[in-house]
Amino acid sequence: MHIATLMLLGSGELGKEFAIAAKRLGCRVVACDRYADAPAMQVADACEVFSMLDGEALRAAVEKHRPDHIVPEIEAIDTAMLGTLEAKGWHVVPSAKAVQLTMNRDGIRDVAAKELGLTTSAYAFATTCEEALAAGETIGFPCVVKPVMSSSGKGQSVAHDAEELARAWDYAVANMRGDRRQVIVEQFIAFDSEITLLTVSTKEGILFCEPVGHLQLAGDYRESWQPAALPAAALQSAKEQAAKVVTGLGGQGLFGVEFFIAGDQAIFSELSPRPHDTGMVTLISQSLSEFELHLRAILGLSIPAIDFHGPSASAVILADRESSDFRFEGLGDALALGQSGTPVEVRIFGKPNTLKNRRMGVALARAESAEQARARAVQAAGCIAIQYS
Numbered sequence: 001m002h003i004a005t006l007m008l009l010g011s012g013e014l015g016k017e018f019a020i021a022a023k024r025l026g027c028r029v030v031a032c033d034r035y036a037d038a039p040a041m042q043v044a045d046a047c048e049v050f051s052m053l054d055g056e057a058l059r060a061a062v063e064k065h066r067p068d069h070i071v072p073e074i075e076a077i078d079t080a081m082l083g084t085l086e087a088k089g090w091h092v093v094p095s096a097k098a099v100q101l102t103m104n105r106d107g108i109r110d111v112a113a114k115e116l117g118l119t120t121s122a123y124a125f126a127t128t129c130e131e132a133l134a135a136g137e138t139i140g141f142p143c144v145v146k147p148v149m150s151s152s153g154k155g156q157s158v159a160h161d162a163e164e165l166a167r168a169w170d171y172a173v174a175n176m177r178g179d180r181r182q183v184i185v186e187q188f189i190a191f192d193s194e195i196t197l198l199t200v201s202t203k204e205g206i207l208f209c210e211p212v213g214h215l216q217l218a219g220d221y222r223e224s225w226q227p228a229a230l231p232a233a234a235l236q237s238a239k240e241q242a243a244k245v246v247t248g249l250g251g252q253g254l255f256g257v258e259f260f261i262a263g264d265q266a267i268f269s270e271l272s273p274r275p276h277d278t279g280m281v282t283l284i285s286q287s288l289s290e291f292e293l294h295l296r297a298i299l300g301l302s303i304p305a306i307d308f309h310g311p312s313a314s315a316v317i318l319a320d321r322e323s324s325d326f327r328f329e330g331l332g333d334a335l336a337l338g339q340s341g342t343p344v345e346v347r348i349f350g351k352p353n354t355l356k357n358r359r360m361g362v363a364l365a366r367a368e369s370a371e372q373a374r375a376r377a378v379q380a381a382g383c384i385a386i387q388y389s
Contacts, residue, residue: 002026002027002028003025003026003027003299004027004028004068004069004299005027005028005029005030005065005066005067005068005069006019006022006027006028006029006030006067006068006069006071006298007030007032007061007062007065007067007069007070007071008029008030008031008032008040008044008071008073009032009052009058009070009071009072009073009074009077010032010033010052010072010073010074010077011031011032011033011038011039011040011041011044011047011073012033012038012039012040012073012074012349012351013039013277013280013347013349013351013359013362014073014274014275014276014277014280014291015031015033015038015039015040015073016039016040016042016043016349016350017275017280017283017289017291017347018040018071018073018275018291018294018295019031019040019043019044020043020291021289021291021292021294021295022295023043025295025299025301027295027299028045028046029043029044029045029046030044030045030046030047030048030061030065030067031044031046031047031048032047032048032049032050032052032058032061033047033049033052034049034050034051034052035049035352036049036352037352038351038352039349039350039351040073042350046065048061048064048065052074052076052077052078053076053077053078054078055078055080055081055084056081058077058078058081058082058085059081059084059085062085062090067090068091069091069093069298069299070082070085070090070091070092070093071093071274071298072092072093072099072273072274073274073275075103075149075177076103076149076177077099077103079096079099079100079103080100082096082099082100083096083097083100093251093252093253093273093274093298094201094249094250094251094252094253094255094273094298095249095250095251097249097250097251098249098250098251098273099273101249102249102271102272102273103149106125106148106182106184108245108270108271109123109184111245111248111249112245112268112271113268115248116244116245116248118241118244118245118268119237119241119265119266119267119268120267120268120269121186121187121188121189121260121267121269122139122186122187123139123184123185123186123187124138124139124184124185124186125148125182125183125184125185126169126182126183126184126185127181127182128181129166129169129170132145132165132166132168132169132183132185133162133165133166133169135185136159136162136165136185137162139185139186139187140187141159141160141161141165141188142158142159142160142188143158143159143165143185143186143187143188144156144157144158144159144185144186144187144188145157145158145159145165145168145169145171145172145183145184145185146172146183146184146186147172147173147175147176147177147182147183147184148176148180148182148183148184149176149177149180154175154177154219154220155171155172155173155174155175155176155219156172156219157171157172157219158188165185169183189260189262189267190262191260191261191262191267192230192261192262192263193213193228193229193230193260193261194213194214194216194258194259194260194261194269195211195212195213195214195228195230195238195258195259195261196211196212196214196224196256196257196258196276196278196279197209197211197212197238197239197242197256197257197258197259198212198254198255198256198257198276198279198282198290198293199239199242199243199246199254199255199256199257200253200254200255200293200294200297200303200306201246201247201251201252201253201254201255201297202252202296202297202300202303203252203297203300204302204303206243206246206247207293207303207306208239208242209226209279209282209286209290209293209306209308210226210227210228210285210286210308211226211227211228211230211235211238212224212225212226212228212276212278212279212281212282213225213226213227213228213229213370214278218357220357220359221277221278221316221359222315222316223313223314223315223316223374223377223378224277224278224279224280224281224313224314225281225311225312225313225314225370225373225374225377226281226282226285226308226311226312226313226370227308227311227370228370229370230261231261231263231264233264234261234263234264234265234266235266237264237265237266238257238259238261238266241257241259241266241268242255242257245257245268245271249271249273251273252297252298252300253273253274253294253297253298254274254275254290254293254294254297255271255272255273255274256271256272256274256275256276256278256279256290257270257271258270258271258276274294275290275291275294276290277359278314280314280347280362280364281312281313281314281364283314283345283347283364284309284312284314284343284345284364284365284366285308285309285310285311285312285366286306286307286308286309287305287306287307287308287309288303288306288307293306309366310366310367310368311366311367311368311369311370311372311373312364312365312366312367312370312373313364313365313367313370313373313374313376313377313378314362314363314364314365314377315362315363315374315377315378315380315381316359316361316362316363316381317346317348317359317360317361317362317363317381317384317386318357318358318359318360319354319355319356319357319358319360319386320356320357320386321354321355321356321388322353322354322355322356323353323354323388323389324352324353324354325388325389326354326386326387326388326389327386327387327389328348328360328361328384328385328386328387329384329385329386329387330383330384330385331346331348331383331384333383333384334346334363334380334381334383334384335380337365337376337379337380337383338365341366342365342366342367342368342376343365343366344363344364344365344376344377344380345363345364345365346361346362346363346364346380346384347361347362347364348360348361349361349362354386354388360386361381361384362381363377363378363380363381363383363384364377364380365377365380
């Protein structure tokens with residue numbers, strides 16, 4: 001007898017860790033993705049292969065497996081169908097409204113700025129290059145251009161003039177997810193740092209993890225660490241804003257709320273209503289990882305405390321080419337870097353093929369300081385080589 005049946009929409013590395021957590025608590029997991037043998041499928045009870053943007057295929061999978069909870073793990077989903085399913089009594093995590101608003105930057109940004117009064121940068125939306133150029137002139141240069149639907153910073157770039165903005169439009173459209181040719185043009189913030197505040201909405205209230213700092217290169221996550229150093233006033237502001245937006249969206253689960261930190265000011269950037277890639281660090285930093293927290297909140301289980309083990313970091317393991325015939329070497333060398341009290345761990349995601357700059361795994365480390373943990377995680381990731389046949 002299962003505790004609950006969970007249907008994962010998207011079955012990448014985040015979904016795999018969530019599925020492992022769910023299996024440990026006796027849940028049945030159905031993993032769905034657009035390709036076979038996705039990471040979460042390797043540890044699930046059942047799987048379905050279809051595009052999450054195919055609403056009828058999504059409906060058929062739900063009716064076939066009859067999950068207690070539908071758990072989105074990616075952005076590119078037919079959110080209108082999720083709304084239809086919720087209206088018919090199916091439970092979408094954390095809610096269809098939250099997923100619909102956050103899958104696209106235009107929805108969540110307007111709610112954050114106009115309805116909830118959060119601190120945001122100046123912004124405008126554009127559906128053509130001409131509209132983007134006009135937005136750039138109004139907002140001023142430099143400005144940041146992003147697709148309204150993407151993940152891990154893909155398609156994001158900075159434009160310093162109109163010529164660069166036109167190229168940024170092309171880059172954003174080429175790297176968007178879904179079928180909407182729309183971008184957000186926003187004011188460039190001279191921020192001190194970026195953080196992810198993992199915020200857990202439970203039946204008993206709202207909890208926060210230690211703030212996560214992160215490094216992005218080419219618009220994609222490369223490192224993350226806890227705790228991120230920031231002024232107490234900025235952290236308090238981030239918590240207040242995160243609580244406000246999570247409460248406004250409704251539902252229970254873990255939210256990855258991103259902020260720019262500029263002095264004592266926390267400026268809302270984005271929100272994901274699910275575990276966040278930068279939160280992989282919680283696999284070694286906390287008593288309950290972000291995946292376990294998400295699961296407990298969904299199931300309505302108690303979360304008495306989130307015990308922080310100490311400064312920790314993650315560093316990704318990247319492929320440098322496309323291949324379906326490869327192997328990993330150096331795992332022993334990476335794990336040998338761990339010491340008593342300051343462990344090193346590795347997660348290999350199990351993706352069936354490599355692509356250039358595709359995340360294939362992550363190294364995790366604890367140390368006496370966040371800086372030392374970052375150095376150790378990067379060193380461990382560097383020990384692991386992908387060999388191609």
